[in-house]
Structures are given as structure tokens and as C-alpha cells.
Amino acid sequence: MSQPKYSDTKAENAAFEAEVKSIENWWQTDRQKGIKRPYTAKSIAALRNIGFKVEYSSSTQARKLWQILNDHNANGTYELTFGMVDPMIVKETAKFMQTVYVSGAMCGISQASWPGEDHADYPADLVPSVVKRIFNTQLFQDQRQTQLRMRFDEKDREGLECIDYLQPIVADADMGFGTLTGCMKAARSFVESGVAMIHIDDLAMGLKKFTNGEGRTIVPTSEYLSRLTTIRMTFDVMGADTMLLCRCDSDNAEFITSVLDPRDHPYVLGATTLIKPFNFAVEEGKSIGKSYLNVKKEWKASAGVMTFDDAVKQKATPEQFSAYLAEVTAKITPLMERRNISKRILVEDIVWDWELPRTPLGQYMWQWSTKAVIERAILAAPLGDVTWSRQDKPNKKDMFEFHSEVRKVFPNRLFGFGYMGAYDFLKAGYTQEEFESFPADIAKMGVVWQVQPVWNTQGLSLHARQFASRFKEMGIAGYTREVSKPAIAGMATDKYGKPTARGGYLADAFFDVVAGVEITGTEATTS
Numbered sequence: 284m285s286q287p288k289y290s291d292t293k294a295e296n297a298a299f300e301a302e303v304k305s306i307e308n309w310w311q312t313d314r315q316k317g318i319k320r321p322y323t324a325k326s327i328a329a330l331r332n333i334g335f336k337v338e339y340s341s342s343t344q345a346r347k348l349w350q351i352l353n354d355h356n357a358n359g360t361y362e363l364t365f366g367m368v369d370p371m372i373v374k375e376t377a378k379f380m381q382t383v384y385v386s387g388a389m390c391g392i393s394q395a396s397w398p399g400e401d402h403a404d405y406p407a408d409l410v411p412s413v414v415k416r417i418f419n420t421q422l423f424q425d426q427r428q429t430q431l432r433m434r435f436d437e438k439d440r441e442g443l444e445c446i447d448y449l450q451p452i453v454a455d456a457d458m459g460f461g462t463l464t465g466c467m468k469a470a471r472s473f474v475e476s477g478v479a480m481i482h483i484d485d486l487a488m489g490l491k492k493f494t495n496g497e498g499r500t501i502v503p504t505s506e507y508l509s510r511l512t513t514i515r516m517t518f519d520v521m522g523a524d525t526m527l528l529c530r531c532d533s534d535n536a537e538f539i540t541s542v543l544d545p546r547d548h549p550y551v552l553g554a555t556t557l558i559k560p561f562n563f564a565v566e567e568g569k570s571i572g573k574s575y576l577n578v579k580k581e582w583k584a585s586a587g588v589m590t591f592d593d594a595v596k597q598k599a600t601p602e603q604f605s606a607y608l609a610e611v612t613a614k615i616t617p618l619m620e621r622r623n624i625s626k627r628i629l630v631e632d633i634v635w636d637w638e639l640p641r642t643p644l645g646q647y648m649w650q651w652s653t654k655a656v657i658e659r660a661i662l663a664a665p666l667g668d669v670t671w672s673r674q675d676k677p678n679k680k681d682m683f684e685f686h687s688e689v690r691k692v693f694p695n696r697l698f699g700f701g702y703m704g705a706y707d708f709l710k711a712g713y714t715q716e717e718f719e720s721f722p723a724d725i726a727k728m729g730v731v732w733q734v735q736p737v738w739n740t741q742g743l744s745l746h747a748r749q750f751a752s753r754f755k756e757m758g759i760a761g762y763t764r765e766v767s768k769p770a771i772a773g774m775a776t777d778k779y780g781k782p783t784a785r786g787g788y789l790a791d792a793f794f795d796v797v798a799g800v801e802i803t804g805t806e807a808t809t810s
């Protein structure tokens with residue numbers, strides 16, 4: 284019979300109390316102390332493998348990233364990186380980039396066994412598996428470099444490049460893969476992959492549209508906060524310092540899945556003329572061959588679609604409306620109370636119905652605003668380490684307002700920002716100079732981690748297309764001239780002048796060590 288884990292319940296209590304204390308102490312560290320949890324250290328301890336501490340590489344990488352981003356924040360500078368999925372490309376960027384980004388969209392299109400658009404419909408461990416491959420390659424390249432360097436004596440080593448291959452990896456955790464337990468498992472896989480930071484957003488699963496003119500669909504604030512809490516709880520249970528980037532996709536969102544959270548009520552759209560439901564209008568439109576978008580536009584106009592507050596404003600005098608606003612903004616005011624307050628002040632019922640505009644997929648219509656995005660980001664911030672408001676297109680006013688308002692509440696907040704592939708700064712009203720200085724300008728507001736996520740489908744595709752066409756023309760002789768010779772010339776070489784790209788000497792070193800041959804210093808050979 285095996286030994287029981289504890290000699291008696293007193294020993295068990297002592298081990299449990301020690302675990303609680305160690306969590307409390309950990310939460311006081313510089314890295315952790317800014318996070319506000321809605322649960323206790325005791326609850327986390329009660330979910331742990333007590334007395335069995337695993338130190339994850341993810342924590343090491345997260346602490347490194349935390350330092351990098353805080354240094355940028357202190358200096359008003361920034362890290363600008365791009366999306367990568369191929370470990371060998373990551374290796375080449377190590378000399379120039381401090382971080383690596385693994386994009387969900389790029390994994391979905393190029394790494395899943397069945398490719399697709401950015402729906403996060405691939406297996407939940409796909410992005411972690413890409414991160415793991417990249418992280419293992421980083422370790423390998425670092426090990427290869429150690430082996431190469433240790434073959435030289437100290438003086439000769441001075442002329443050899445010495446690269447930090449272990450750039451922290453930031454990865455896309457999309458919407459958290461559905462259920463609470465799904466979200467937990469995804470977070471666990473990310474930690475085990477060696478990731479430094481993941482981002483999670485407030486989008487609804489399965490409702491992303493790309494080209495049909497429909498906007499994004501978000502989940503209620505409460506669901507977004509539970510996703511973030513689930514991730515944070517998983518990190519805490521694992522004892523991982525992994526960073527959490529709270530991405531908010533409410534900018535330009537058009538729909539919300541549910542109206543259960545009163546914090547969302549001011550932004551839900553309702554009909555002020557009680558016509559037939561939008562759903563019916565869509566069916567009728569279909570039967571006579573009208574496009575969905577036209578039906579939507581016409582229906583919204585006939586139904587007088589607006590927020591409840593706008594419906595009140597339309598009926599109230601300016602004094603009545605100010606009195607109404609003063610009451611409803613004093614605290615979280617659900618729709619029912621908004622109705623009662625407006626009725627008391629205006630002495631009439633406001634005709635307004637948020638069920639009529641529901642779409643054939645059940646979404647409620649939503650009026651996005653920077654204020655709504657700011658409110659979400661502020662609620663989310665204490666659970667995470669970095670904030671990112673994803674924008675459909677660059678917008679000067681929103682950029683400034685968002686970051687400065689969040690900073691009024693969290694003065695030292697770190698932000699991330701993604702440059703979507705189709706962004707056109709000049710069309711969005713920026714001058715060329717403003718565009719050039721944009722990354723540095725937003726860094727001054729705390730936007731310290733910046734990314735171009737979709738380089739794979741732009742830069743890499745462009746290079747591949749150009750190379751394929753050139754290869755067709757020049758053949759293998761041209762390849763040697765234009766590709767292999769310059770590539771080899773650019774590689775670090777071993778002490779005998781051989782290029783070191785794939786680390787053949789590392790492979791051989793394992794054999795040498797087993798055979799008792801010394802592999803360091805001037806006696807080493809690299810044959």
C-alpha cells in the first residue's frame with residue numbers, strides 16, 4: 284500500500300496554509316501586485332496540486348516581457364513586431380525584434396489541417412502548438428549558439444555574434460474557445476507552450492463576418508470579464524506569471540449576443556416605432572430578392588432605431604433630459620429603471636423595444652462608441668496586464684480619447700496595438716509625417732507593444748511570389764548566385780570558417796560528449 288499524502292489532517296492543514304501564504308506572497312511581487320482578483324488565495328490553493336510546484340518557462344518569459352514593456356513605458360519607447368508562424372523566420376528576427384507574435388488568423392490559414400478565415404474554429408491547441416514549436420526552436424538556437432561559442436576561446440568569441448534568441452512570445456487566444464472549461468484548457472496549453480503573454484477578446488464565437496458589410500458581434504461585459512477571470516484563475520492555479528492582454532473588440536461593433544448585463548444597456552438599440560420585427564422583414568425581403576443589407580437599412584429607418592437614452596432625449600425638454608441623465612449615470616441603471624425614471628420625469632412611457640431589431644441569428648443591435656469601449660477596458664484592466672482596443676480603422680480622436688481616458692483611471696497602464704493589414708493612415712486623415720511618427724507618438728501614451736499581425740499573408744506571400752517568378756527565370760545557377768551564396772555569406776561561421784545555420788556541430792557534439800571527447804575550447808573540432 285502506498286503512503287498517504289499527509290500523515291494526518293493537521294499536516295494537511297499546515298500544507299494548505301503554507302500554500303495559501305505562498306500565493307499571497309506571490310501576489311505581492313512587483314509582477315503581480317497590480318492585478319485585482321475577484322477571488323481569494325485560499326480558493327486558488329484549494330484548486331492546486333499542493334506541495335508540487337512546477338516552474339513554467341512561460342513564467343520566465345513573461346517576467347522578461349514584463350521588464351521589456353515596463354522599460355519601454357518608462358522611456359516612452361515601444362516594441363514593434365510582426366506575426367510569424369515559422370520557427371526559422373522567428374530565428375532570423377531575433378537580432379532585430381524583442382518579441383514574437385503568433386496570430387490566430389495566420390495559424391488558421393496556414394497551420395491548421397483544414398485552413399480557414401479568422402474564426403477561431405481550429406482546435407484550441409493549434410496556436411499553443413505553433414508557440415511550442417517556436418519556443419523549442421528558440422531554445423535550440425540558443426543551445427546551438429552556446430555550443431558554437433564554447434568552441435572558441437574567449438578572445439575569438441568577441442568577434443562572434445551573440446544573439447538573444449529567447450524573445451518572449453505573444454499569442455492570440457481569440458475568444459477563449461467557448462465554455463469556461465474550454466477557456467481553462469486553452470490557457471493551460473498556452474502556459475505549457477512557453478508563451479509569455481496571450482490576448483483574449485470580447486467577440487462572440489462563430490459570428491465574425493468579413494466582407495458582407497456586417498459589423499462585429501460582442502458578448503456582454505459580464506461574459507468578457509468571466510473569460511478574463513477564467514484565464515487569470517488558470518494562471519493562478521498553475522502559479523504562472525504569464526501575462527494577460529485584455530483585447531477589446533467593441534470598437535465599431537454592430538451587435539451584442541445578449542442584454543443580460545445592465546452595464547451594456549445604454550448602448551443597446553431599440554425600435555421607437557413598433558413595426559414588424561426585423562426578422563420578419565428579412566424573410567419578406569428574401570422572398571422578393573432584396574439584399575439583406577438593404578432590408579436592414581430600410582427597416583432600421585422605419586423602426587426609428589436608437590438607444591433608449593436617445594429615445595428619451597427625443598421626447599424630453601433639455602431640462603428633463605439633464606435630470607434624467609443625472610439619475611441614470613449616477614450608478615449602473617438597468618433598462619427597467621431607466622424606463623421608470625424617464626416615466627417619472629416625462630410623465631409618459633417611452634416607446635422603445637430592443638427585441639424587435641433582433642437579427643435572424645438572435646443578436647441584439649448595438650450602438651458602439653468610444654465611451655462604451657473605454658468602460659469595458661476599464662472594467663477589464665485589473666484582471667490583466669496590458670490593454671488593447673482593436674480598431675477597424677485608425678482614428679485619431681478615438682486613439683487619443685481611449686488611451687488617455689483609461690490612463691486617467693490607471694495612470695501607468697501598458698497598452699498593445701495592432702496594425703491591421705488593410706489600414707490606410709492617409710485615408711484616415713493622418714498626414715504622412717503623422718503616420719511616420721504614429722508608433723512613437725502612441726508610445727508616449729503607453730502603447731508599448733505594437734504589432735503588424737498578418738505579415739504572413741502580405742510580406743511572406745509577396746516574397747514567395749517574387750522569388751518563385753525569379754526562380755523560374757534564373758534556374759538553379761541563378762539560385763546559387765542570388766540566394767545560396769549571399770545566404771551563406773551572411774551566416775555566422777564556426778572556427779574553421781564553416782557556416783553554422785543548421786547547427787551540425789551541435790548534433791555532432793552530442794556524439795562527442797557520449798564518446799568522452801571534449802567539446803569546448805581550442806581543442807574542439809567541427810568536422
Ligand SMILES: C[C@](O)(C(=O)O)[C@H](CC(=O)O)C(=O)O
Nearest residue numbers: 386387388401455703704736
Ligand atoms: C490580430 C488578429 O486577431 C490575428 O489573428 O492576427 C486579427 C488580424 C486580422 O484579421 O487582421 C484581428 O485583428 O482580428
